[in-house]
Amino acid sequence: MGKFFVKTNQIDNNAINITGDDVNHIKNVLRLNVGDRIDICNSDNSQNYICEIKNILSKEIECIIIESLETSVEGNVELHIFQGLPKSDKMELVIQKGTELGVSEFIPVNFKRSIVKLSGKDEIKKIDRWNKISEIAAKQCGRDIIPKVRHIENVKDICSQISDYDIVLVAYELEKENYIKTEIQKIKGIKDKYKIAIVIGPEGGIESEEINTLKESGAKIISLGKRILRTETVAMQVSSIIMYELEESGGNYIGKS
Numbered sequence: 001m002g003k004f005f006v007k008t009n010q011i012d013n014n015a016i017n018i019t020g021d022d023v024n025h026i027k028n029v030l031r032l033n034v035g036d037r038i039d040i041c042n043s044d045n046s047q048n049y050i051c052e053i054k055n056i057l058s059k060e061i062e063c064i065i066i067e068s069l070e071t072s073v074e075g076n077v078e079l080h081i082f083q084g085l086p087k088s089d090k091m092e093l094v095i096q097k098g099t100e101l102g103v104s105e106f107i108p109v110n111f112k113r114s115i116v117k118l119s120g121k122d123e124i125k126k127i128d129r130w131n132k133i134s135e136i137a138a139k140q141c142g143r144d145i146i147p148k149v150r151h152i153e154n155v156k157d158i159c160s161q162i163s164d165y166d167i168v169l170v171a172y173e174l175e176k177e178n179y180i181k182t183e184i185q186k187i188k189g190i191k192d193k194y195k196i197a198i199v200i201g202p203e204g205g206i207e208s209e210e211i212n213t214l215k216e217s218g219a220k221i222i223s224l225g226k227r228i229l230r231t232e233t234v235a236m237q238v239s240s241i242i243m244y245e246l247e248e249s250g251g252n253y254i255g256k257s
Contacts, residue, residue: 003039008045015054016049026053026056027056038053048069049069050065051066074102077102077196077247079197080103080105080106081094081106081239082109082199083106083107083200083235084200087116090230092130092133095149097137099143101240103147111154112209113202113206115202134148158219168214168218169196169198171200172206175223179223179224180238181241187246196242199219200231
């Protein structure tokens with residue numbers, strides 16, 4: 001059964017209207033018909049519904065709510081990734097896999113060593129594409145939210161937000177003493193819900209001056225072990241570790257291609 005996202009204004013009592021690109025996907029890709037059932041999630045409040053297709057029109061799909069679901073796949077960890085702008089399509093991989101792992105938000109960051117530079121129309125175009133990738137990944141893995149990809153920020157922007165998080169972790173290949181497990185253990189069990197940020201450099205890493213700035217602002221500089229990882233691997237590794245250690249999970253993970 002396919003899963004689709006709507007906004008509150010698309011729901012009227014017992015009826016839901018699906019619009020936009022999902023109309024073509026339902027009609028021409030999935031080839032669903034009147035009477036077929038689909039899973040619809042209100043992305044404004046994470047409420048899930050089992051719905052039946054009532055009518056298929058040229059620009060909208062009319063559905064009726066069969067059942068409201070009380071279950072949620074979202075956990076108690078709100079995880080944000082501040083990802084240094086990587087080359088090629090690596091950001092797409094970070095967003096896709098991060099969404100599957102439970103990341104709540106992605107923030108591309110322009111570090112001094114970032115090779116990729118985006119601004120103006122190019123930035124808008126990329127952000128739109130990245131948000132679409134996040135939406136597709138959220139549908140595929142059954143999320144109750146669509147993780148947002150924000151506009152590009154810099155180190156100064158990150159520092160201004162550090163107090164908003166329970167902890168901000170900065171992966172740094174030259175850190176030799178403070179490991180991620182040490183910092184996680186400091187906050188584990190202290191509260192029921194966590195808001196955590198991960199800061200990851202681009203291919204060239206983060207300059208020592210930027211590391212010092214982040215550290216002075218309250219971020220925790222961490223090592224991920226003896227091996228130096230690719231920037232896209234760091235995002236997946238740290239997300240997995242944090243979710244394993246802190247997320248309250250009662251479901252099963254079933255791979256889907």
